[in-house]
Amino acid sequence: MMPDPILGGLMVMGVGMVSAMGLSYLQFIDMKSSRNLCILGVSLMFGLIVSDWVSSNPKSINTGNQELNQVISVLLSTAMFVGGMIGLILDNTVPGSDEERGIIKWHKSATVTNREGDSNEDEEISHHKNPLKVYDLPYVMLLLRRIKCARYMPFLPTFEGNCMKIKTREV
Numbered sequence: 114m115m116p117d118p119i120l121g122g123l124m125v126m127g128v129g130m131v132s133a134m135g136l137s138y139l140q141f142i143d144m145k146s147s148r149n150l151c152i153l154g155v156s157l158m159f160g161l162i163v164s165d166w167v168s169s170n171p172k173s174i175n176t177g178n179q180e181l182n183q184v185i186s187v188l189l190s191t192a193m194f195v196g197g198m199i200g201l202i203l204d205n206t207v208p209g210s211d212e213e214r215g216i217i218k219w220h221k222s223a224t225v226t227n228r229e230g231d232s233n234e235d236e237e238i239s240h241h242k243n244p245l246k247v248y249d250l251p252y253v254m255l256l257l258r259r260i261k262c263a264r265y266m267p268f269l270p271t272f273e274g275n276c277m278k279i280k281t282r283e284v
Contacts, residue, residue, distance in 0.1 A: 258271060
């Protein structure tokens with residue numbers, strides 16, 4: 114059994130890192146936009162209010178199925194889940210431009226094209242580097258980068274999308 118101070122430290126670090134990662138995405142959005150400020154404020158407030166209310170009223174959720182009641186209660190008592198879902202719904206339903214939503218800045222930072230002149234006559238492959246390499250898995254990523262077909266599998270972190278450009282030879 115782990116001592117309580119170690120568990121507490123792990124919880125502080127775990128929840129702190131998850132929260133910080135969530136907030137780090139705010140660097141891409143236009144914080145001068147009333148749309149974005151409203152979505153952020155409503156998401157934070159609903160996350161805190163709904164989770165507190167569900168925790169204070171445990172018998173308020175009654176679907177007739179005990180397991181479903183428990184799942185819904187756990188989800189709605191988690192402030193990050195409620196705030197994240199409200200933010201997700203509002204961001205995708207309230208009209209806003211891609212620039213205002215931060216999609217353009219995020220896409221530019223996520224895919225940085227690096228052409229080093231290593232091109233074959235038959236094909237030219239543009240390699241994308243992810244500037245957020247801090248979050249790579251230490252040994253797994255080295256192995257995945259060696260497997261050539263891994264960059265074509267969208268569920269792997271090495272996915273590069275439509276990065277291959279075929280050059281045709283002129284005869």
